[in-house]
Amino acid sequence: MLFLKSLSPKRAENPIIPETSPAEETEPATPEKPGEPAMPPPQDSDSAPASTEEKAPLMATPHFAMAEYQCDCTGYCDGWPCAMAPELLEKIEALRCSFGRPVIITSGVRCAARNEEVGGVSWSFHKRGCAADLYCPGVSVGDLAAGAKDCGLNVLPYYSSGYIHVEI
Template identity: 45%
Template sequence: MKREHKRIFMILVAAVVIVTSSVFLTSFQAGTTKEPVFPKPQQEVTPEPSIPEPERPVSPGLETPRDGAVIDHPLPEDPILTNGPWASAHFLMDEYACDCAGYCDGWPADMDPELLEKVEALRCVFDQPIIITSGVRCKRRNVEVGGIENSWHLSGHAADLYCPGVPYDEVAAAARELGLGVIEYPDQQFDHCEIWH
């Protein structure tokens, strides 16, 4: 009888070892074994003094800024693209593409090469980025943004732009010196630049 108990005990121990081993191997192969996590010793942290953020002035509504005033237009969100066909040394063609919600393929008309050349020259005058907010437009996009029926944007002869940190009237004056037609938008601090053909 003693032998029988010993044999049963050995079979049970072997079964437990086999089951435990197979569970371990299965979880090991699946990559789910976890190393034990030991608590890290706590370090004393000294709180940093908090510096309150300066309050931003509240604008009383849309007023026409005084001459020389600058609205802090942001640069485009990252990432700034640097691949694709170039319109000129500092501008990608995509910067001039129609920004509609997919009504067109982005190019309802070609951009005027003379406009591209003069906007590049304008960028070189200030030696800092100039942001194109609107280049060529399809008819539907032109209506959406309130453009006039015969807008030069429709034929690729116009671009709306601004230069961060530079007053819109200074940008307009430099654009006129380069031979561009300019309409200033002081309430929004940007300039519409165009080539008449």
């Protein structure tokens, strides 16, 4: 099955700042004609029921879904204690494009409780949506750090752990 990335017109204007968490996203209701009962859309016999249909993820940039930047705490917050900074998202996308291969985000925005859990500093840029931790399979930490600097990011390489911290 082929899925195409799509953004609603509202999201197309500013697709990188979430107004709601992806779990809160709903399809807009189609207006009913007066006096007509609501009818479900017709189903092909080959298609899956509408309730099991997968939605395309909300994209922050062409290569990254918003969910990749979401706080990964275990319920301290709704996943979005703050919005990701558009400048950071653009620069991480540029980094991904410069290497021409996937970049894996291991930590994006963090709530205060998650930041404390992982040993983050109290002034962490993660808590403001201005930092991310990432790695790129097949690319050394040093090369990734140099590429991130070339993209205008401030970089802290963690050589022994195999990732870099980037921030704006």
